[in-house]
Amino acid sequence: MDTEGVARRMDHLMAAGHVRALAVGIVADDEGQVSCRGGVDGRAVTARTSFYAASVTKQVIGLLLARAVVAGAADIGDPVRRWLPELPDWVEPVRLRHLVHHTSDLPDVTDPTRSVPTGNAEVIERLQAWTPVQPPEPGVRYAYNNTGYVLLAEVVGRMSGRPVDELAAAELFRPLALRETRLGGPAVRVPGAPDPPGTIGDGGLWTSVTDLTTWLDACNRDRLGERAQRMAETPGGPDAGSGSGYAWGVRVSARPYGALVTHGGSWGGWQAKTVRVPARRIAVAVLSVGAPEQAISDLGTDLAQTLATG
Incomplete structure (x- = not known):
């Protein structure tokens, strides 16, 4: 592992200006490293500093759902209204798989231009109040949709009989000893930046670089269930036509060295990127x-690809 090369990349990015904080975690060939720069909330960044990971949350929701499907608690072809019957009748054609792969054709009512939702209940209320120009045509086209993952978070909670934040903590975070990782809860304030939305599913994940790297390495090693992990890394797409490469909360693309499994997250100055090469047990x-x-x-992807091809 080129520790000096990672440091140079981080220093270059910090020197480019406006970067307040930066943390990078890498695992490759059973060797790990964490590097930190800058500060958050008036404190120097460490391996345990809490960051908002935004849409990186989606892979947590995807794996929770995959585990439920493997356990026989649900079927990916279930109508969403089986689990969320309070949704309006016009949502009836939409199946869980459509939410997973962003092919639901639902309106994205989480769009900040409509005002930032305070929580998942408000997202459902917005759908209840929505009058579609025409019924959704699920399975026809890919369109990234945050509303779909808010609904999935509610679905997996209903399946388990407890809130999704408690479910994730019990089934995923505590077994992996992810001490700084949570769904929801109080925001870490950053001067000049808006607080993240109160929703869970599209976002909501707070984590440290150490915890996030541990999570990625655990996924590479199938520590949370091999069948569920393989399911979560299987892309889907429109029912007719080519797939999008979007699996269960992650994007998967073929490379000469094996599958590249990625996802990013962005909100109000917070940025996150996860990259895995499971065949090489590389995580960034x-x-x-x-x-x-x-x-x-680019930083996350380049580091992973350099390790995979070096």
Whole structure:
């Protein structure tokens, strides 16, 4: 592992300006490293500093659902209204698989232009009040949709009989000893940046670079269930036509060295990127405040690909 090379990349990004905080975690060949720069909430960033990971949350929801399907608690072809009967009748054609792969054709009522939702209940209320111009046509086209993952978070909670934050803590976070990781709860305040939404599913994940790297490494090692992990890494797409490469909360693309499993997250200055190469047991986590979204995405992907091809 090129420790000096990682440090140079991080220092270059910090020197580019406006980057308040940056943390990178890497695991490759059973060797790990964590590097930190800058500060959050008036304190220097450490391996245990809490960052908002935004849409990286979706892979947590995807794996919870995959575990429920493997356990026989649900079927990916279930109508969403089987689990959320309070949704309006026009949602009836939408199945769980459509939410998972972003092919539901539902309106994205979490869009900040409609005002930031305070919680999952408000997202459901917005759908109840929505009058569609025409009924959704699920399974026809891919369109990234945060509302779908809020609904999935509610679905897995209903399946288990407890709130999704408690479910994730009991089934995923505590077994992996992820001490700084939670869904929801109080926001870490960053001066000049808006608080993240109160929703869970589209976002809601707070974690440290150490915890996030541990999570990625655990996924590479199938520590949370091999069948569920393989399911969660299986892309889906429109019922007709080519797939999008979007699996269960992660994007999966073929590379000469094996599958590249990625997802990013972005909200109000918080940036996150996760990259895995399961065949090589490579995991890279990048968390930041203030860095450009593309720069964080490129940093995570480039580090993983360098390790995979070096």
